[in-house]
Amino acid sequence: MPNNKSKPRPSRMSVYLYIPNIIGYIRILLNCYAFAICFSSKRLFAALYFLSFVCDAVDGWCARKFNQASTVGAVLDMVTDRISTACLLVILSQVYRPSLVFLSLLALDIASHWLQMYSSFLVGKASHKDVKDSSNWLFKLYYGNRMFMGYCCVACEVLYIALFLISSKHTENLMDVVVTTLKQGSPLSLLVAISLLGCSIKQVINIIQMKTAADACVLYDTEKKQKR
Template identity: 40%
Template sequence: MSSKQTPLRPNRKVNETAKDVFFFIPNLIGYSRVVLAGASLYYMPFHPKYCTWLYVVSCLLDAFDGMAARRFNQCTKFGAVLDMVTDRCTTSALLCFLSSEYPRFTILFQSLISLDLASHYMHMYSTLTTGGESHKKIPKEGNWVLRQYYGNNYVLFAFCACNELFFVALYLLSFPPRSPPRLGYLMGMPLSYPYVLAALTFPICAAKQIINCVQMANAARALVDVDLQDRKAAGVHANDKMMKDS
């Protein structure tokens, strides 16, 4: 959630090895996220409490690895990719489970997985292709929505957290409810904490999907602009060669 591609400060240790980078503090936090996410997937089918806590802690650590990267001057491209891949994999795994618990909505969960993967991959690829430092650094002339989304860490954290919490709430609702419900009834419908959590986080989760669409469309346009520039340059070179040959 938080950017790891901030400018590097001078470091006393100049002879760093690949092993040093792999064991940077933010990357160690990233590995712990993977372990926690894997454990949550193990408990997912039969122990909602363990699964939820492990999953939530794994997601929360996403904020701390970026802070550690900036604090210890250990911002790396590997860390940024590890962060994004972990996010995409954990969310996709949870949505796969939800598709099995809510089979009528399988196509919806499949679409959400596809949108999430496609939008982030295209955004990352377009950033690298256009020479950007980080997929979270949107230039001033860039898309306004993406600048607001990536430009404020609190906004980014809120959207990502609510997105995950909505899916976690759906996961908890897939298990048999307590009887009687802890929060009583509303218009004859039993209320529980997962119901309330789902209701509160759904609007932001829906907005997150819209942002994913904007991100994918913006990345597609950026890539097409690069294609046009490349084709124009190739055309100029081809014309020059034809003139020389003639």
């Protein structure tokens, strides 16, 4: 006799207590404490910030492993990513000159991801990472290859952390610090060079993402008017 009983629906509280979501809450606490001590203990800040970033990969793995993917978890994950990166960029804008460099990166990061999220849900996609219909090979490679995406994302965070750690005083010239570091020929120089490349690629992808998402919104409006 077939079993017509439907699977029990998880309660609201159980979703909040999914393992990936709990990791997300831990990330928030780590970031809060890290930024509270960022100027008094740079190395501890860097360690806690990077640990929070690593947890970003761990919660994704847990979501797939335990079948605990959730909308609230996805939103929590992205919001935590954007806010933590935004806070670090704001700090860097106070340490280096011209500060507009980091503020521009902040604006680009938020605008591109927000537009991508909005346009994805506007056209009924389940995830903002669904870019199969895109004609841009770099954009498709970024969201289609986890290794490449991981490199670009890690490179950005490592570069920002490294720049914060090597700053010795406020209002330093960004270009002077980067050039001096690269000329040292040390392991730090190699790390900064590799991170700078990945971060640059990430910014190009952010621009492509913002333009692609804006085009999707315009297309949606155009098709909507044609149906009237």
